[in-house]
Amino acid sequence: MNGRDITPAFTARVEAIMRQASQTAIVPRYRSLAESDIIAKAADDVVTVADHESEAILTGLLADLLPQATVVGEEAAFADPAIFERLRDGLCWIVDPLDGTNNFASGKAPFGVLVALADGGETIGGWILDSLTGRFCHALASGGAFIDGERVTARPTTQEPPVAALSTVYLDPEERAKVLKHIAPNYHVVDIPRCAAEQYPRLVLGENDVSVFNRILPWDHAAGVLFLNEAGGRAARLDGSTYRVDDWETRGLIGASTPRLWDELAERLARL
Template sequence: MTPRDRQVRALLADVAREAILPRFGRMADGDREEKSPGDWVTIADRESELLLAAGLQAIDPDARVVGEEACALDPTLLEDIGRGRLWLVDPLDGTNNFAAGRTPFGMLIALAEDGIVRHGWLYDPVADRLCHAGRGIGSFVDGVRVSATGSGRSLPIATFSRYWMSSEKAARLEQRAQGTLALEEGLRCAAAQYPALVDGRCDVALFERTYPWDHAAGALFVEEAGGKVARLDGGPYRIDDAATGLLAAATPQLWDRAAAVFAE
């Protein structure tokens, strides 16, 4: 790990111990609320984002911080994320799982410059595991370099979330995937879903929503491990592109196979 990787890892672990893990499975009444139907935010999200923002500014004062909860209060923060140097923060990814007292949930940080993600960190507070990647450097799990190979199954495992799409669209995808992909419900946690593509638990992941704090770190982690992440038309993923629909796969070949099913 580089000195910055060690600093970010220490910050993530410290914030998790202070603001997240003590509340896991112990949420009190009033500790959570719905930002929108089915989309929860908790006191742990808000407190951990403040702590992370302060810590990241200390690590790199020249980079501004753009966090999920800050953007929920002020959406204009997203207007210029394609310019300059910035930290992208999802302080508690998989909040719905966390609020229900179940795993997976995680923490996501990415460092971007002029719309290009240069570094990404995905932290599992329960396992104390860090996945991180640097553009042109590679992908690592707790400092050990990793490569994605896929599950090796004859029917590749493809995950998606029915929750964020219409029942009609989900039914169309299920019908088209028959005999080509084995569809499974996604984890509803990008911090866990992207590593699952690299360690062989799944081969493909289709994401409907593409908020930058959810995908910046994970997309880089999969790509640097040899996988492919792109829009369904094959276009590149950029953090300043607000379009819906993103397809990630353990290998370019698996991406092509899945795109033939999922592209509409």
């Protein structure tokens, strides 16, 4: 299977499944979570009852849609790290049932749902739903990028200096200091949304020019990397190599609205 095998009808089914999970498990709980509905997952990270219910819905319905594909859900992989090995299978669904959980648990936007389909470690389809606005982005390998059904091309902000969303959340203190001293002064730095379902569209829609990600777990980035690349921007590893979902331990990823902006930031990071 490849991206060209994914028909509009197939994407419509994926979208319907994602909207069902969002409208059933996520939106009704927005700003109405009980304290017991929020559980500390790791340092500066939480999970909610909405994450688990959304993942159950998505896992079941996506498995029905494409029975030959395995499923890697964020919460299932957190509970059993052996599930990561499924990313090396032939066809594999990758599910972030509630992206931006910290925002959601705090009663603020943005947050959404991310789904990707990979084949042999390469993403062939990606779907991104903003739970509150309903904006739906999708991309197919060699098939273009779309927002609400309309084909899109990534565009820079045209601001000078360029706009950068620099994630330093998972950097150690020394790395963070280097980024703030040597990288940040070259850009107009803005806050990250802490939500990949929002960050990747910002790079396409002319809101941000570049972004740096340190931790690149597959459910956060599989759909967005494909979406940005298919829109004509560039997302790749720090050394320029292609992002693959089956390499989940290597850190570092740059996203940019144009290849030129990607090259400029990569050169600066290489000098650190």
